[in-house]
Amino acid sequence: MTKSEGAALRTSLMERKDYLMIAEIVTQGARVLDLGCGEGELLAWLRENKRVDARGVEISGEKVQKAIARGVSVFQGDIDQGLKDYPDNAFDFVILSQTLQEMRFPLGVLTEMLRAGKRAIVSFPNFGHYTVRFSHLISGRAPRTELFPFDWYDSPNLHFLTVEDFVALCRKQSWTIERQVCLGRAGEVRFCRNLLTEVAVFSICRG
Amino acid sequence: MPFNVETQYVRFPSLLLDCGITLFDLQVAYETYGTLNERATNAILILHAFSGDAHAAGMSLETGQPGWWASMIGPGLGIDTDRYFVICSNVLGGCRGTTGPSTVNRQNGERYGMNFPVITIADMVRLQKMLIDSLGIRKLLAVTGGSMGGMQALQWAVAYPEAVAAAIPIASTARHSAQQIAFNEVGRQAVMADPDWNNGDYYDGKPPARGLAVARMVGHITYMSDASMRDKFGRRLRDKDAFGFDFSVDFEVESYLRYRGSQFVNRFDANSYLYITKAMDYFDLAQGKASLAAAFDSTQARFLAISFTSDWLYPTYQSLEIVSALRGRNVNVAFCELRANYGHDSFLLENRQQAEMVSGFLKSVEEDLARQ
Known part of the structure:
Protein backbone atom coordinates (compact mmCIF):
# COMPACT_ATOMS: atom_id res chain seq x y z
CA MET A 1 0.00 0.00 0.00
CA THR A 2 1.34 3.46 -0.85
CA LYS A 3 1.36 6.23 1.72
CA SER A 4 -1.51 8.15 0.11
CA GLU A 5 -3.64 5.02 -0.16
CA GLY A 6 -3.01 4.32 3.49
CA ALA A 7 -3.95 7.86 4.39
CA ALA A 8 -7.14 7.65 2.38
CA LEU A 9 -8.17 4.47 4.10
CA ARG A 10 -7.29 5.90 7.48
CA THR A 11 -9.57 8.86 6.88
CA SER A 12 -12.47 6.88 5.52
CA LEU A 13 -12.26 3.93 7.86
CA MET A 14 -11.10 5.58 11.07
CA GLU A 15 -13.65 3.86 13.20
CA ARG A 16 -12.49 0.36 12.30
CA LYS A 17 -8.92 -0.25 13.38
CA ASP A 18 -8.79 -3.69 11.82
CA TYR A 19 -9.73 -2.48 8.32
CA LEU A 20 -6.29 -1.02 7.78
CA MET A 21 -4.61 -4.32 8.53
CA ILE A 22 -7.08 -6.27 6.41
CA ALA A 23 -6.53 -3.87 3.54
CA GLU A 24 -2.82 -4.44 3.81
CA ILE A 25 -3.12 -8.24 3.80
CA VAL A 26 -5.38 -8.41 0.72
CA THR A 27 -3.31 -8.64 -2.45
CA GLN A 28 -3.74 -6.64 -5.65
CA GLY A 29 -6.44 -7.95 -8.01
CA ALA A 30 -7.58 -10.67 -5.59
CA ARG A 31 -11.08 -12.14 -5.43
CA VAL A 32 -12.52 -11.05 -2.10
CA LEU A 33 -15.68 -11.93 -0.20
CA ASP A 34 -16.52 -9.83 2.86
CA LEU A 35 -19.00 -11.46 5.23
CA GLY A 36 -21.18 -8.96 7.07
CA CYS A 37 -19.82 -6.17 4.88
CA GLY A 38 -22.21 -3.45 6.08
CA GLU A 39 -22.43 -0.64 3.55
CA GLY A 40 -19.42 -2.00 1.71
CA GLU A 41 -16.87 0.63 2.88
CA LEU A 42 -13.96 -1.80 2.99
CA LEU A 43 -14.91 -3.48 -0.27
CA ALA A 44 -15.32 -0.16 -2.07
CA TRP A 45 -11.87 0.86 -0.89
CA LEU A 46 -10.34 -2.46 -1.94
CA ARG A 47 -12.04 -2.23 -5.31
CA GLU A 48 -10.78 1.29 -5.87
CA ASN A 49 -7.25 0.89 -4.56
CA LYS A 50 -6.42 -2.78 -4.96
CA ARG A 51 -8.53 -3.52 -8.01
CA VAL A 52 -10.04 -6.54 -6.30
CA ASP A 53 -13.12 -8.43 -7.46
CA ALA A 54 -15.16 -7.28 -4.47
CA ARG A 55 -18.21 -9.11 -3.21
CA GLY A 56 -20.07 -8.99 0.06
CA VAL A 57 -22.79 -10.51 2.15
CA GLU A 58 -24.98 -8.42 4.44
CA ILE A 59 -28.24 -9.15 6.24
CA SER A 60 -29.58 -5.58 6.47
CA GLY A 61 -31.49 -4.58 3.35
CA GLU A 62 -30.78 -0.89 3.89
CA LYS A 63 -27.05 -1.48 4.08
CA VAL A 64 -27.19 -3.72 1.01
CA GLN A 65 -28.92 -0.95 -0.94
CA LYS A 66 -26.21 1.52 0.00
CA ALA A 67 -23.42 -0.94 -0.80
CA ILE A 68 -24.86 -1.74 -4.23
CA ALA A 69 -25.42 1.96 -4.88
CA ARG A 70 -21.70 2.54 -4.29
CA GLY A 71 -20.90 -0.13 -6.85
CA VAL A 72 -20.09 -3.09 -4.64
CA SER A 73 -21.66 -6.49 -5.41
CA VAL A 74 -23.46 -7.38 -2.24
CA PHE A 75 -25.86 -10.21 -1.57
CA GLN A 76 -28.65 -9.73 0.95
CA GLY A 77 -28.67 -12.74 3.20
CA ASP A 78 -27.12 -14.26 6.29
CA ILE A 79 -23.54 -15.38 6.41
CA ASP A 80 -24.22 -19.12 6.26
CA GLN A 81 -26.42 -18.65 3.21
CA GLY A 82 -23.84 -16.30 1.80
CA LEU A 83 -21.19 -19.00 1.78
CA LYS A 84 -22.86 -22.26 0.97
CA ASP A 85 -23.60 -21.73 -2.73
CA TYR A 86 -20.03 -20.95 -3.68
CA PRO A 87 -17.76 -23.61 -5.15
CA ASP A 88 -14.49 -24.49 -3.37
CA ASN A 89 -11.68 -21.94 -3.64
CA ALA A 90 -13.97 -19.37 -5.26
CA PHE A 91 -12.10 -16.58 -3.47
CA ASP A 92 -8.55 -15.64 -2.61
CA PHE A 93 -9.71 -14.06 0.64
CA VAL A 94 -12.86 -14.43 2.69
CA ILE A 95 -13.09 -11.71 5.31
CA LEU A 96 -14.98 -11.80 8.60
CA SER A 97 -14.43 -8.52 10.38
CA GLN A 98 -15.41 -8.33 14.07
CA THR A 99 -18.31 -10.68 13.61
CA LEU A 100 -16.91 -14.08 14.65
CA GLN A 101 -18.01 -13.52 18.23
CA GLU A 102 -21.60 -13.03 17.02
CA MET A 103 -21.84 -16.25 15.03
CA ARG A 104 -23.89 -19.10 16.45
CA PHE A 105 -21.41 -21.71 15.20
CA PRO A 106 -18.02 -20.04 14.72
CA LEU A 107 -16.20 -23.26 13.84
CA GLY A 108 -18.70 -24.03 11.07
CA VAL A 109 -18.34 -20.53 9.63
CA LEU A 110 -14.54 -20.64 9.74
CA THR A 111 -14.52 -24.06 8.06
CA GLU A 112 -16.82 -22.79 5.33
CA MET A 113 -14.66 -19.68 4.88
CA LEU A 114 -11.64 -21.90 4.35
CA ARG A 115 -13.57 -24.01 1.84
CA ALA A 116 -14.91 -21.17 -0.33
CA GLY A 117 -11.70 -19.18 0.09
CA LYS A 118 -8.02 -20.01 -0.08
CA ARG A 119 -7.48 -17.78 2.90
CA ALA A 120 -9.63 -16.43 5.69
CA ILE A 121 -9.01 -13.07 7.28
CA VAL A 122 -10.66 -12.89 10.68
CA SER A 123 -10.69 -10.04 13.15
CA PHE A 124 -12.32 -10.00 16.56
CA PRO A 125 -12.28 -8.05 19.83
CA ASN A 126 -10.08 -9.71 22.45
CA PHE A 127 -11.97 -10.74 25.56
CA GLY A 128 -8.65 -11.34 27.26
CA HIS A 129 -7.85 -7.62 27.34
CA TYR A 130 -6.83 -6.50 30.83
CA THR A 131 -9.67 -3.99 31.13
CA VAL A 132 -12.18 -6.81 30.59
CA ARG A 133 -10.47 -8.98 33.17
CA PHE A 134 -10.37 -6.17 35.76
CA SER A 135 -13.95 -5.20 35.11
CA HIS A 136 -15.10 -8.73 35.78
CA LEU A 137 -12.77 -9.26 38.71
CA ILE A 138 -13.78 -6.11 40.52
CA SER A 139 -17.49 -5.90 39.78
CA GLY A 140 -18.15 -9.63 39.69
CA ARG A 141 -20.61 -8.94 36.90
CA ALA A 142 -20.56 -9.43 33.13
CA PRO A 143 -17.82 -7.07 31.98
CA ARG A 144 -18.71 -3.79 30.29
CA THR A 145 -15.79 -1.96 28.78
CA GLU A 146 -15.02 0.27 25.83
CA LEU A 147 -14.39 -2.87 23.80
CA PHE A 148 -17.49 -4.71 25.04
CA PRO A 149 -19.92 -1.88 25.72
CA PHE A 150 -23.13 -3.93 25.85
CA ASP A 151 -25.17 -5.18 28.76
CA TRP A 152 -25.24 -8.96 28.75
CA TYR A 153 -28.94 -9.01 27.89
CA ASP A 154 -28.54 -6.62 25.02
CA SER A 155 -25.32 -7.82 23.43
CA PRO A 156 -24.88 -9.15 19.89
CA ASN A 157 -21.87 -11.09 21.18
CA LEU A 158 -22.50 -14.79 21.75
CA HIS A 159 -18.92 -15.88 22.36
CA PHE A 160 -16.14 -14.32 24.33
CA LEU A 161 -12.91 -15.50 22.80
CA THR A 162 -9.38 -14.32 23.39
CA VAL A 163 -6.33 -14.17 21.14
CA GLU A 164 -4.99 -17.35 22.75
CA ASP A 165 -8.34 -19.11 22.24
CA PHE A 166 -8.17 -18.42 18.54
CA VAL A 167 -4.55 -19.55 18.25
CA ALA A 168 -5.45 -22.77 20.08
CA LEU A 169 -8.33 -23.42 17.68
CA CYS A 170 -6.06 -22.95 14.67
CA ARG A 171 -3.61 -25.43 16.16
CA LYS A 172 -6.39 -27.94 16.85
CA GLN A 173 -7.76 -27.64 13.31
CA SER A 174 -4.27 -27.68 11.77
CA TRP A 175 -4.86 -24.29 10.16
CA THR A 176 -1.77 -22.29 9.37
CA ILE A 177 -1.59 -18.76 10.73
CA GLU A 178 0.10 -16.83 7.96
CA ARG A 179 -0.20 -13.44 9.47
CA GLN A 180 -1.37 -12.08 12.78
CA VAL A 181 -1.64 -8.52 13.89
CA CYS A 182 -2.62 -7.58 17.42
CA LEU A 183 -3.81 -4.03 17.81
CA GLY A 184 -3.76 -2.34 21.20
CA ARG A 185 -4.37 1.12 22.47
CA ALA A 186 -0.98 2.33 21.27
CA GLY A 187 -0.73 0.49 17.99
CA GLU A 188 0.66 -2.95 17.37
CA VAL A 189 1.11 -5.15 20.46
CA ARG A 190 4.54 -6.81 20.65
CA PHE A 191 4.34 -8.58 24.04
CA CYS A 192 1.67 -9.82 26.46
CA ARG A 193 -0.63 -10.00 23.45
CA ASN A 194 -3.47 -11.70 25.32
CA LEU A 195 -3.55 -8.89 27.88
CA LEU A 196 -2.96 -5.86 25.68
CA THR A 197 -4.67 -6.67 22.40
CA GLU A 198 -7.96 -4.90 21.75
CA VAL A 199 -8.59 -6.20 18.25
CA ALA A 200 -6.76 -9.11 16.64
CA VAL A 201 -6.48 -9.74 12.91
CA PHE A 202 -5.54 -13.21 11.66
CA SER A 203 -4.93 -14.43 8.15
CA ILE A 204 -5.20 -18.22 8.09
CA CYS A 205 -5.25 -21.01 5.53
CA ARG A 206 -5.87 -24.75 5.48
CA GLY A 207 -3.00 -27.09 6.42
CA MET B 1 -37.47 16.84 -17.60
CA SER B 177 -44.04 -21.64 -11.54
CA ALA B 178 -47.29 -23.64 -11.55
CA GLN B 179 -49.02 -20.65 -9.94
CA GLN B 180 -47.80 -18.24 -12.62
CA ILE B 181 -48.83 -20.64 -15.39
CA ALA B 182 -52.20 -21.06 -13.70
CA PHE B 183 -52.96 -17.33 -13.69
CA ASN B 184 -51.92 -17.06 -17.33
CA GLU B 185 -54.17 -19.98 -18.22
CA VAL B 186 -57.14 -18.30 -16.53
CA GLY B 187 -56.46 -15.24 -18.68
CA ARG B 188 -56.22 -17.27 -21.86
CA GLN B 189 -59.40 -19.19 -21.08
CA ALA B 190 -61.23 -15.92 -20.47
CA VAL B 191 -60.19 -14.69 -23.92
CA MET B 192 -60.99 -17.94 -25.67
CA ALA B 193 -64.35 -18.33 -23.92
CA ASP B 194 -65.53 -15.05 -25.46
CA PRO B 195 -67.54 -15.95 -28.59
CA ASP B 196 -66.15 -12.84 -30.27
CA TRP B 197 -62.70 -14.41 -30.13
CA ASN B 198 -63.82 -16.66 -33.00
CA ASN B 199 -60.68 -18.84 -32.94
CA GLY B 200 -58.55 -15.77 -33.24
CA ASP B 201 -60.22 -14.57 -36.40
CA TYR B 202 -61.86 -11.34 -35.25
CA TYR B 203 -59.85 -8.62 -36.96
CA ASP B 204 -62.65 -7.82 -39.42
CA GLY B 205 -65.33 -7.78 -36.73
CA LYS B 206 -65.72 -7.25 -33.01
CA PRO B 207 -62.69 -8.14 -30.86
CA PRO B 208 -63.19 -10.38 -27.79
CA ALA B 209 -63.34 -7.32 -25.54
CA ARG B 210 -65.17 -8.92 -22.61
CA GLY B 211 -62.85 -11.91 -22.46
CA LEU B 212 -59.74 -9.79 -22.71
CA ALA B 213 -61.03 -7.38 -20.06
CA VAL B 214 -61.66 -10.25 -17.62
CA ALA B 215 -58.16 -11.59 -18.34
CA ARG B 216 -56.72 -8.17 -17.55
CA MET B 217 -58.76 -7.88 -14.35
CA VAL B 218 -57.23 -11.12 -13.08
CA GLY B 219 -53.82 -9.86 -14.14
CA HIS B 220 -54.25 -6.62 -12.23
CA ILE B 221 -55.10 -8.45 -9.05
CA THR B 222 -51.87 -10.42 -9.31
CA TYR B 223 -49.84 -7.25 -9.88
CA MET B 224 -51.07 -5.65 -6.66
CA SER B 225 -50.73 -6.77 -3.05
CA ASP B 226 -53.33 -7.35 -0.38
CA ALA B 227 -51.97 -4.30 1.45
CA SER B 228 -51.96 -2.01 -1.57
CA MET B 229 -55.53 -2.99 -2.46
CA ARG B 230 -56.60 -2.39 1.14
CA ASP B 231 -54.93 1.03 1.10
CA LYS B 232 -56.29 2.00 -2.28
CA PHE B 233 -59.86 0.66 -2.07
CA GLY B 234 -60.60 -0.98 1.24
CA ARG B 235 -64.31 -1.82 1.28
CA ARG B 236 -65.29 1.64 0.04
CA LEU B 237 -68.42 1.82 -2.06
CA ARG B 238 -68.49 3.45 -5.45
CA ASP B 239 -70.82 6.49 -5.68
CA LYS B 240 -73.28 5.08 -3.17
CA ASP B 241 -73.89 4.95 0.57
CA ALA B 242 -75.43 1.49 0.72
CA PHE B 243 -75.31 -1.77 -1.20
CA GLY B 244 -77.33 -1.79 -4.39
CA PHE B 245 -78.56 -5.34 -3.79
CA ASP B 246 -77.92 -6.01 -7.45
CA PHE B 247 -74.89 -6.83 -9.60
CA SER B 248 -74.00 -3.37 -10.70
CA VAL B 249 -70.79 -1.88 -9.29
CA ASP B 250 -70.90 -1.68 -5.49
CA PHE B 251 -67.26 -1.49 -4.47
CA GLU B 252 -64.48 0.85 -5.57
CA VAL B 253 -62.29 -2.11 -6.35
CA GLU B 254 -64.87 -3.48 -8.78
CA SER B 255 -65.07 -0.17 -10.55
CA TYR B 256 -61.29 0.06 -10.77
CA LEU B 257 -60.90 -3.44 -12.23
CA ARG B 258 -63.67 -2.88 -14.75
CA TYR B 259 -62.08 0.39 -15.80
CA ARG B 260 -58.61 -1.12 -16.17
CA GLY B 261 -60.05 -4.08 -18.06
CA SER B 262 -61.94 -1.92 -20.53
CA GLN B 263 -58.95 0.40 -21.03
CA PHE B 264 -56.71 -2.54 -21.83
CA VAL B 265 -58.94 -3.69 -24.65
CA ASN B 266 -58.25 -0.43 -26.51
CA ARG B 267 -54.50 -0.93 -26.56
CA PHE B 268 -53.92 -4.65 -26.59
CA ASP B 269 -54.63 -7.47 -28.99
CA ALA B 270 -56.30 -10.57 -27.54
CA ASN B 271 -54.22 -12.94 -29.67
CA SER B 272 -51.02 -11.25 -28.50
CA TYR B 273 -52.27 -11.93 -24.98
CA LEU B 274 -52.42 -15.64 -25.77
CA TYR B 275 -49.05 -15.83 -27.51
CA ILE B 276 -47.04 -13.76 -25.05
CA THR B 277 -48.41 -15.46 -21.94
CA LYS B 278 -47.60 -18.81 -23.57
CA ALA B 279 -44.03 -17.68 -24.20
CA MET B 280 -43.71 -16.77 -20.52
CA ASP B 281 -45.09 -20.13 -19.44
CA TYR B 282 -42.65 -22.00 -21.68
Missing part, protein backbone atom coordinates in the same frame (compact mmCIF):
# COMPACT_ATOMS: atom_id res chain seq x y z
CA PRO B 2 -39.75 15.36 -20.23
CA PHE B 3 -38.21 14.89 -23.65
CA ASN B 4 -39.94 14.00 -26.88
CA VAL B 5 -39.45 10.66 -28.53
CA GLU B 6 -40.71 8.94 -31.62
CA THR B 7 -41.06 5.22 -32.19
CA GLN B 8 -38.90 3.95 -35.05
CA TYR B 9 -39.25 0.85 -37.18
CA VAL B 10 -36.83 -1.54 -38.77
CA ARG B 11 -37.41 -4.65 -40.89
CA PHE B 12 -35.60 -7.97 -41.01
CA PRO B 13 -35.91 -10.63 -43.72
CA SER B 14 -36.44 -13.73 -41.57
CA LEU B 15 -36.22 -15.35 -38.14
CA LEU B 16 -35.97 -19.07 -37.38
CA LEU B 17 -38.04 -19.81 -34.27
CA ASP B 18 -37.67 -22.42 -31.51
CA CYS B 19 -40.73 -24.23 -32.85
CA GLY B 20 -38.89 -24.80 -36.14
CA ILE B 21 -40.96 -22.39 -38.19
CA THR B 22 -39.33 -19.45 -39.98
CA LEU B 23 -41.07 -16.09 -39.91
CA PHE B 24 -40.41 -13.86 -42.91
CA ASP B 25 -40.38 -10.11 -43.33
CA LEU B 26 -40.52 -8.99 -39.71
CA GLN B 27 -40.88 -5.51 -38.31
CA VAL B 28 -39.51 -4.27 -34.98
CA ALA B 29 -40.76 -1.11 -33.27
CA TYR B 30 -38.15 0.54 -31.06
CA GLU B 31 -37.18 3.77 -29.38
CA THR B 32 -33.79 5.11 -28.35
CA TYR B 33 -32.81 7.75 -25.80
CA GLY B 34 -29.41 9.38 -25.32
CA THR B 35 -26.42 9.13 -27.61
CA LEU B 36 -24.33 6.14 -28.60
CA ASN B 37 -20.67 6.89 -27.89
CA GLU B 38 -17.96 6.47 -30.52
CA ARG B 39 -16.90 2.99 -29.45
CA ALA B 40 -20.52 1.92 -28.97
CA THR B 41 -19.84 0.84 -25.36
CA ASN B 42 -22.61 2.72 -23.54
CA ALA B 43 -25.72 0.94 -24.84
CA ILE B 44 -28.36 -0.39 -22.48
CA LEU B 45 -31.24 -2.53 -23.71
CA ILE B 46 -34.52 -2.18 -21.81
CA LEU B 47 -36.82 -5.21 -21.96
CA HIS B 48 -40.48 -4.66 -21.35
CA ALA B 49 -42.90 -6.71 -19.28
CA PHE B 50 -45.96 -8.55 -20.57
CA SER B 51 -48.12 -5.63 -21.68
CA GLY B 52 -45.38 -3.04 -22.22
CA ASP B 53 -44.12 -1.59 -25.48
CA ALA B 54 -41.18 0.22 -27.06
CA HIS B 55 -42.15 3.49 -25.42
CA ALA B 56 -40.18 3.19 -22.19
CA ALA B 57 -39.18 6.81 -21.56
CA GLY B 58 -39.78 10.41 -22.55
CA MET B 59 -42.96 11.81 -24.02
CA SER B 60 -44.35 10.13 -27.10
CA LEU B 61 -44.79 12.52 -30.02
CA GLU B 62 -47.60 10.31 -31.31
CA THR B 63 -49.64 9.95 -28.14
CA GLY B 64 -48.32 12.58 -25.73
CA GLN B 65 -47.96 9.85 -23.11
CA PRO B 66 -44.93 9.31 -20.85
CA GLY B 67 -43.00 6.03 -21.21
CA TRP B 68 -43.82 3.06 -19.00
CA TRP B 69 -40.50 3.41 -17.13
CA ALA B 70 -40.22 7.19 -17.29
CA SER B 71 -39.38 7.35 -13.58
CA MET B 72 -36.28 5.22 -14.18
CA ILE B 73 -34.97 6.31 -17.59
CA GLY B 74 -34.05 9.91 -18.44
CA PRO B 75 -31.46 12.62 -17.87
CA GLY B 76 -30.01 12.22 -14.36
CA LEU B 77 -32.29 9.29 -13.49
CA GLY B 78 -31.38 5.72 -12.46
CA ILE B 79 -30.65 4.87 -16.08
CA ASP B 80 -29.13 8.18 -17.07
CA THR B 81 -29.70 9.10 -20.71
CA ASP B 82 -26.99 11.77 -20.45
CA ARG B 83 -24.59 8.91 -19.94
CA TYR B 84 -26.07 5.94 -21.73
CA PHE B 85 -27.64 5.11 -25.07
CA VAL B 86 -30.88 3.40 -24.12
CA ILE B 87 -32.88 1.16 -26.44
CA CYS B 88 -36.29 -0.41 -25.96
CA SER B 89 -38.21 -2.47 -28.51
CA ASN B 90 -41.63 -4.06 -28.60
CA VAL B 91 -41.37 -7.86 -28.27
CA LEU B 92 -41.99 -10.40 -30.99
CA GLY B 93 -45.63 -11.45 -30.80
CA GLY B 94 -46.62 -8.03 -29.50
CA CYS B 95 -49.19 -5.66 -30.89
CA ARG B 96 -47.41 -2.33 -30.57
CA GLY B 97 -45.50 -2.19 -33.82
CA THR B 98 -43.46 -5.39 -33.80
CA THR B 99 -44.60 -8.41 -35.82
CA GLY B 100 -47.24 -10.41 -33.98
CA PRO B 101 -50.53 -12.23 -34.55
CA SER B 102 -52.32 -9.00 -35.53
CA THR B 103 -49.75 -8.28 -38.26
CA VAL B 104 -50.66 -8.81 -41.92
CA ASN B 105 -48.68 -11.75 -43.31
CA ARG B 106 -47.32 -10.31 -46.53
CA GLN B 107 -47.16 -13.76 -48.09
CA ASN B 108 -50.93 -14.07 -48.26
CA GLY B 109 -52.15 -10.60 -47.38
CA GLU B 110 -54.05 -11.82 -44.31
CA ARG B 111 -53.51 -11.19 -40.64
CA TYR B 112 -51.74 -14.07 -38.91
CA GLY B 113 -54.27 -14.60 -36.14
CA MET B 114 -53.94 -18.16 -34.88
CA ASN B 115 -51.65 -18.98 -37.82
CA PHE B 116 -48.93 -17.09 -36.01
CA PRO B 117 -46.39 -19.62 -34.76
CA VAL B 118 -46.00 -20.16 -31.01
CA ILE B 119 -43.02 -18.09 -29.91
CA THR B 120 -40.65 -18.22 -26.92
CA ILE B 121 -38.72 -15.75 -24.80
CA ALA B 122 -35.59 -16.96 -26.66
CA ASP B 123 -37.25 -16.02 -29.96
CA MET B 124 -37.98 -12.53 -28.66
CA VAL B 125 -34.33 -12.19 -27.68
CA ARG B 126 -33.12 -13.43 -31.09
CA LEU B 127 -35.07 -10.66 -32.77
CA GLN B 128 -33.70 -8.11 -30.28
CA LYS B 129 -30.18 -9.31 -31.11
CA MET B 130 -30.84 -8.55 -34.77
CA LEU B 131 -31.95 -5.05 -33.79
CA ILE B 132 -28.83 -4.49 -31.67
CA ASP B 133 -26.59 -5.75 -34.50
CA SER B 134 -28.33 -3.42 -36.94
CA LEU B 135 -27.58 -0.49 -34.62
CA GLY B 136 -23.86 -1.37 -34.77
CA ILE B 137 -23.60 -2.43 -31.13
CA ARG B 138 -21.42 -5.47 -30.45
CA LYS B 139 -21.64 -5.49 -26.69
CA LEU B 140 -24.38 -4.08 -24.50
CA LEU B 141 -23.33 -2.45 -21.28
CA ALA B 142 -26.47 -3.86 -19.69
CA VAL B 143 -29.77 -5.57 -20.33
CA THR B 144 -32.55 -4.94 -17.84
CA GLY B 145 -36.24 -5.27 -17.26
CA GLY B 146 -38.86 -6.37 -14.77
CA SER B 147 -41.05 -9.46 -14.80
CA MET B 148 -41.05 -10.84 -18.37
CA GLY B 149 -38.37 -8.22 -19.09
CA GLY B 150 -36.18 -9.90 -16.47
CA MET B 151 -36.65 -13.26 -18.19
CA GLN B 152 -35.42 -11.71 -21.43
CA ALA B 153 -32.46 -10.18 -19.60
CA LEU B 154 -31.50 -13.62 -18.26
CA GLN B 155 -31.98 -15.16 -21.70
CA TRP B 156 -29.72 -12.51 -23.20
CA ALA B 157 -26.92 -13.24 -20.73
CA VAL B 158 -27.16 -16.97 -21.42
CA ALA B 159 -27.69 -16.88 -25.20
CA TYR B 160 -25.23 -14.12 -26.06
CA PRO B 161 -22.61 -14.16 -23.29
CA GLU B 162 -20.10 -12.19 -25.34
CA ALA B 163 -22.64 -9.44 -26.07
CA VAL B 164 -23.72 -8.59 -22.50
CA ALA B 165 -21.57 -6.96 -19.81
CA ALA B 166 -24.29 -6.89 -17.17
CA ALA B 167 -27.82 -8.10 -16.58
CA ILE B 168 -30.37 -6.68 -14.14
CA PRO B 169 -33.39 -8.97 -13.79
CA ILE B 170 -36.00 -7.29 -11.56
CA ALA B 171 -38.99 -9.04 -9.93
CA SER B 172 -38.41 -11.94 -12.25
CA THR B 173 -37.76 -15.66 -12.48
CA ALA B 174 -35.68 -18.25 -14.32
CA ARG B 175 -38.83 -20.31 -14.90
CA HIS B 176 -42.55 -19.85 -14.53
CA PHE B 283 -39.71 -20.09 -20.25
CA ASP B 284 -37.33 -22.28 -18.27
CA LEU B 285 -33.69 -21.30 -18.39
CA ALA B 286 -32.67 -24.72 -17.07
CA GLN B 287 -34.47 -26.68 -19.76
CA GLY B 288 -32.10 -29.09 -21.46
CA LYS B 289 -29.40 -28.31 -18.90
CA ALA B 290 -28.15 -30.37 -15.96
CA SER B 291 -29.20 -27.59 -13.59
CA LEU B 292 -30.07 -23.92 -13.50
CA ALA B 293 -26.47 -23.22 -12.54
CA ALA B 294 -25.31 -25.08 -15.64
CA ALA B 295 -27.33 -22.65 -17.74
CA PHE B 296 -24.93 -19.93 -16.59
CA ASP B 297 -21.77 -21.85 -17.51
CA SER B 298 -20.83 -19.56 -20.35
CA THR B 299 -22.07 -16.25 -18.99
CA GLN B 300 -19.49 -13.52 -18.53
CA ALA B 301 -21.89 -10.89 -17.29
CA ARG B 302 -22.22 -9.32 -13.88
CA PHE B 303 -25.71 -9.50 -12.38
CA LEU B 304 -27.91 -7.43 -10.11
CA ALA B 305 -31.14 -9.12 -9.06
CA ILE B 306 -33.86 -7.15 -7.27
CA SER B 307 -37.09 -8.43 -5.73
CA PHE B 308 -39.84 -6.81 -3.65
CA THR B 309 -41.21 -7.86 -0.28
CA SER B 310 -44.88 -7.64 -1.26
CA ASP B 311 -44.54 -9.24 -4.72
CA TRP B 312 -46.40 -12.52 -4.45
CA LEU B 313 -46.60 -13.13 -8.21
CA TYR B 314 -42.81 -13.21 -8.65
CA PRO B 315 -41.76 -13.87 -5.06
CA THR B 316 -38.27 -13.32 -3.70
CA TYR B 317 -37.50 -17.03 -3.67
CA GLN B 318 -37.49 -16.98 -7.46
CA SER B 319 -34.86 -14.23 -7.54
CA LEU B 320 -32.87 -16.14 -4.93
CA GLU B 321 -32.99 -19.22 -7.13
CA ILE B 322 -31.30 -17.21 -9.88
CA VAL B 323 -28.79 -15.73 -7.45
CA SER B 324 -27.97 -19.08 -5.90
CA ALA B 325 -27.36 -20.66 -9.32
CA LEU B 326 -25.08 -17.77 -10.31
CA ARG B 327 -23.09 -18.07 -7.10
CA GLY B 328 -22.76 -21.78 -7.75
CA ARG B 329 -20.83 -20.81 -10.87
CA ASN B 330 -18.98 -18.07 -8.98
CA VAL B 331 -20.59 -15.40 -11.15
CA ASN B 332 -20.47 -11.88 -9.74
CA VAL B 333 -24.02 -11.20 -8.56
CA ALA B 334 -25.55 -8.61 -6.26
CA PHE B 335 -28.99 -9.10 -4.79
CA CYS B 336 -31.39 -7.01 -2.75
CA GLU B 337 -34.98 -7.49 -1.67
CA LEU B 338 -36.54 -4.04 -1.49
CA ARG B 339 -39.30 -3.13 0.89
CA ALA B 340 -42.32 -2.06 -1.12
CA ASN B 341 -46.06 -2.37 -0.59
CA TYR B 342 -47.25 -2.34 -4.15
CA GLY B 343 -46.80 -5.99 -5.04
CA HIS B 344 -45.43 -6.97 -8.43
CA ASP B 345 -46.11 -3.47 -9.78
CA SER B 346 -43.44 -2.09 -7.41
CA PHE B 347 -40.67 -2.23 -10.02
CA LEU B 348 -42.61 0.10 -12.32
CA LEU B 349 -43.31 2.75 -9.72
CA GLU B 350 -40.96 5.51 -8.77
CA ASN B 351 -38.51 3.95 -6.37
CA ARG B 352 -35.45 5.86 -5.19
CA GLN B 353 -33.66 2.82 -3.77
CA GLN B 354 -34.08 0.87 -6.98
CA ALA B 355 -32.82 3.81 -9.05
CA GLU B 356 -29.78 4.34 -6.80
CA MET B 357 -28.83 0.70 -6.90
CA VAL B 358 -29.17 0.41 -10.66
CA SER B 359 -27.23 3.64 -11.18
CA GLY B 360 -24.36 2.60 -8.86
CA PHE B 361 -24.26 -0.86 -10.35
CA LEU B 362 -24.08 0.47 -13.91
CA LYS B 363 -21.22 2.81 -13.01
CA SER B 364 -19.21 0.00 -11.49
CA VAL B 365 -19.80 -2.14 -14.60
CA GLU B 366 -18.44 0.74 -16.67
CA GLU B 367 -15.38 0.87 -14.40
CA ASP B 368 -14.85 -2.87 -14.83
CA LEU B 369 -15.00 -2.54 -18.61
CA ALA B 370 -12.57 0.38 -18.57
CA ARG B 371 -10.10 -1.75 -16.63
CA GLN B 372 -10.17 -4.62 -19.06
